[in-house]
Amino acid sequence: MNKIYPSAEAALDGLLRDDLLIAAGGFGLCGIPELLIDAIVASGVKNLTIASNNCGVDGFGLGKLLDTRQIKKMMSSYVGENDEFMRQYLSGELEIEFNPQGTLAERMRAGGCGIPGFYTKTGVGTVIAEGKEVKSWNGQDYILEEGIFADLSIVKAWKADDTGNLIFRKTARNFNPPAAMCGKVCVAEVEEIVPRGSLDPDLIHLPGIYVHRLIQGAHEKRIEQRTTRKREDA
Amino acid sequence: MPWDRNQMAARAAEELEDGMYVNLGIGIPTLVANYVGDKDITLQSENGMLGMGPFPFEGEEDPDLINAGKQTITELSRTAYFDSAQSFGMIRGGKIAAAILGAMEVAENGDLANWMIPGKLVKGMGGAMDLVAGVGRVIVVMDHTNKHGDSKLLKACTLPLTGKGVVDRIITNLGVLDVVEGGLKIVECADGVTEDELRAATEATLV
Numbered sequence: 001m002n003k004i005y006p007s008a009e010a011a012l013d014g015l016l017r018d019d020l021l022i023a024a025g026g027f028g029l030c031g032i033p034e035l036l037i038d039a040i041v042a043s044g045v046k047n048l049t050i051a052s053n054n055c056g057v058d059g060f061g062l063g064k065l066l067d068t069r070q071i072k073k074m075m076s077s078y079v080g081e082n083d084e085f086m087r088q089y090l091s092g093e094l095e096i097e098f099n100p101q102g103t104l105a106e107r108m109r110a111g112g113c114g115i116p117g118f119y120t121k122t123g124v125g126t127v128i129a130e131g132k133e134v135k136s137w138n139g140q141d142y143i144l145e146e147g148i149f150a151d152l153s154i155v156k157a158w159k160a161d162d163t164g165n166l167i168f169r170k171t172a173r174n175f176n177p178p179a180a181m182c183g184k185v186c187v188a189e190v191e192e193i194v195p196r197g198s199l200d201p202d203l204i205h206l207p208g209i210y211v212h213r214l215i216q217g218a219h220e221k222r223i224e225q226r227t228t229r230k231r232e233d234a
Numbered sequence: 235m236p237w238d239r240n241q242m243a244a245r246a247a248e249e250l251e252d253g254m255y256v257n258l259g260i261g262i263p264t265l266v267a268n269y270v271g272d273k274d275i276t277l278q279s280e281n282g283m284l285g286m287g288p289f290p291f292e293g294e295e296d297p298d299l300i301n302a303g304k305q306t307i308t309e310l311s312r313t314a315y316f317d318s319a320q321s322f323g324m325i326r327g328g329k330i331a332a333a334i335l336g337a338m339e340v341a342e343n344g345d346l347a348n349w350m351i352p353g354k355l356v357k358g359m360g361g362a363m364d365l366v367a368g369v370g371r372v373i374v375v376m377d378h379t380n381k382h383g384d385s386k387l388l389k390a391c392t393l394p395l396t397g398k399g400v401v402d403r404i405i406t407n408l409g410v411l412d413v414v415e416g417g418l419k420i421v422e423c424a425d426g427v428t429e430d431e432l433r434a435a436t437e438a439t440l441v
Contacts, residue, residue, distance in 0.1 A: 011426075025283045027318070028304040030297065053318070080357030090355075098356075101280065102322025102364030110320040120326060122367045125345075125398025128359075158298075170315055172298040174282050175301045177317040205317075221297035227305040 003164050003214045004193060005105035008039035011187045011213040014217050015152055016045045019072075020089070023108055024052040024062065025155035025176030028081070031223045032061045032166065035189045035217045036154040041068055051075040051108065051148050051182075052174050053101060055085050060222055067128060078102035081224065082111070088125060103145050105178050112181025112210070117146045152181025155207070156219070161189040161199050164208030178205045185214040236378075236407035237424045244269040246334050246375050246405050257325070260303045260366065266334055266403065276312060276434030278330055280361040282321045287315035322361065326368040333369040335362065337376045337401075339391045342438035344401040344413040346374065347393035348431045356369055359396060367395035378406035380433050384435035387411065387418060408432045417441040 005011035026032030037056075040048075041064050048071050055074050056063035066084045067090075073095035079085050088094035088203060099107065100122045111120050119142035123129050133144040155176040159163050159168035168176060180186045193216045237245065239262050247269035247441040250256060257278045258266055267277060267288075273303030279301040285300060295306040322327035324330060340346040346366055349359040366372050379385055389406065403421070404411045409422040411430050423432050433440060 026302065030300050030304070076358060078358035078360040080355075086355055098358050100359055100363035101318070102368075103325055103360035105318035105322050106326075121365075122326060122364045124263075126363060126395045128363065150320050168317075170296065170309070171279070171282050171300055172299040173315055174317045180317040181393065186441070223295060223297045223306060224300070224304040225306065226295055227289045227307075228292045228295060231291055 003153035003212060004122045004162055005213055005215050008035040008189065008215055008217070009042065011215045012036065012043065014040050015187070016040065016043045016186055017046045018045050020045065020151045021049045021051065023150035023153045023179040024050055025174065025179040026061065027174035029057065029061050029222050031154040031156050031172030031174050031176055032056070033154040033189050034061065034219050035215060036187055037062060037064060038152075041065055041070070044070070045073040046070045049073040049075065050106065051150060053077050053104060055079050055082055057081045057224065058084050066094070073097065075099055075104065077104050079165055094151065098128070105175060106143055107148045108175070108178035108182040111149045111166070115147050117144050119143065119175070120145055148182050150183040151185075153180050154219070155180045155186065155188045157188055157190045159192050159194060159199065160188060160214050160218075161194055161195070161196045161208070162194050162214075163215055164188065164211030165199055165204045166190070166206040166211060167199060167203065167206050173205060182208055185212050186210055187215070189217055191214045191219060192216060235425075235426045238407070239273070240265060241424070242375050242405055242407060245410065247271070248333070249332065249373055250275050254331040255329065257330050257369065258334045259333065259362070261336045263334040264334060267374075278321075278324070279307070279363060280314050280321050280365070282318055283313060286437045288390050291396065305309045306324065322364050325361070325364050328368060328370060330369040332366045332371040332373060332375045334375055335365065337374045337386070339386050339388055339393055340374055340376075340401050340404055341388050341391045342413070342417040344399040345391045346372070346396045346401050347391040349396050350394045352394065360427075366400040371402045372400050374401050374404045376404070376406060378408040378432075385435055387438040389438055408435055414441060
């Protein structure tokens with residue numbers, strides 16, 4: 001079993017076609033699979049539906065797939081950082097299915113766990129509940145949300161061993177584990193692949209059973225909002 | 235004199251008790267962290283962190299360490315990281331004691347609108363719907379009136395809701411109000427604001 005591929009293009013070979021549902025990890029520009037996104041741009045596949053909390057920014061991250069008109073629909077909780085997104089959305093070229101952030105994460109997790117639906121009180125009494133089954137427990141209403149079963153997952157981790165066990169770093173973990181879990185096939189890009197035995201088994205964040213293909217590469221890791229304090233304030 | 239942003243944040247900080255796990259929204263709620271004093275408060279950032287620290291010193295920014303507003307931040311000795319599903323598991327599961335967040339409108343029955351204005355650009359609700367549905371106590375901090383001088387405390391919200399019947403307490407530049415049976419109850423007025431002035435600026439039923 002060799003999960004390691006020499007490039008993002010090689011790791012996606014045979015997995016890409018038009019009309020795919022792709023789950024992507026990342027929050028804003030933090031922990032996004034930069035290299036796999038670039039390879040999907042280069043592949044030219046189109047009419048993609050992408051489940052991802054955000055859609056990058058203009059010209060970076062998933063924003064690149066907007067520039068090339070490869071995305072048909074986004075399933076997201078927040079898309080406020082992207083002018084091209086708004087232009088395509090307002091002109092009707094792009095669909096958006098807004099999901100509350102926790103509902104989106106749980107839909108991915110549920111899909112990965114073989115759970116087709118779950119009830120949540122998030123969104124009860126709002127537009128999110130329209131058309132969804134409502135059920136009451138102990139006087140509280142809950143709405144039915146469906147698990148996401150993606151064709152392909154693309155995620156970014158910090159380190160992997162060659163069996164695909166993943167470790168994330170700080171808040172770059174975010175949507176990556178649930179996104180990885182919900183795909184039929186998951187491709188992970190990491191900053192470093194180490195030999196098996198190098199990672200403490202007690203400290204694995206996502207077991208390699210969820211990860212089918214791996215690449216290692218350099219990441220730009222762009223910062224969206226650089227906020228600092230002056231030393232004299234300390 | 236009505237309270238300014240910092241005074242509203244300081245008043246909101248009085249709502250927090252030692253040992254609480256709390257989620258602060260963007261804007262004035264973020265300032266609440268400056269006023270917790272000696273209280274042992276753990277801040278949650280819903281992108282996957284408990285124990286959020288202050289902004290980093292210049293040159294120490296880490297692209298892997300941001301808050302829910304995508305700003306660079308730091309960790310503390312108590313910090314724990316986790317994924318988004320677990321983050322919202324603890325929110326939905328009622329483990330977070332309180333959320334302090336801004337609002338466009340609050341209704342007298344506790345309905346909250348803070349994510350969308352029809353006909354304007356819609357950016358999305360982010361984690362707001364999950365937070366107001368899941369946390370123990372929802373505290374809104376906002377100006378009492380909008381820029382046209384109209385009350386933001388209404389009999390019924392006009393904008394699409396973030397949550398239905400979810401708000402517990404409202405802290406505005408004019409005072410503090412609770413959502414109770416039958417309407418809003420004045421808890422206190424801002425220093426130098428009279429009850430008549432607060433009433434005149436409020437459309438919602440006051441009980």
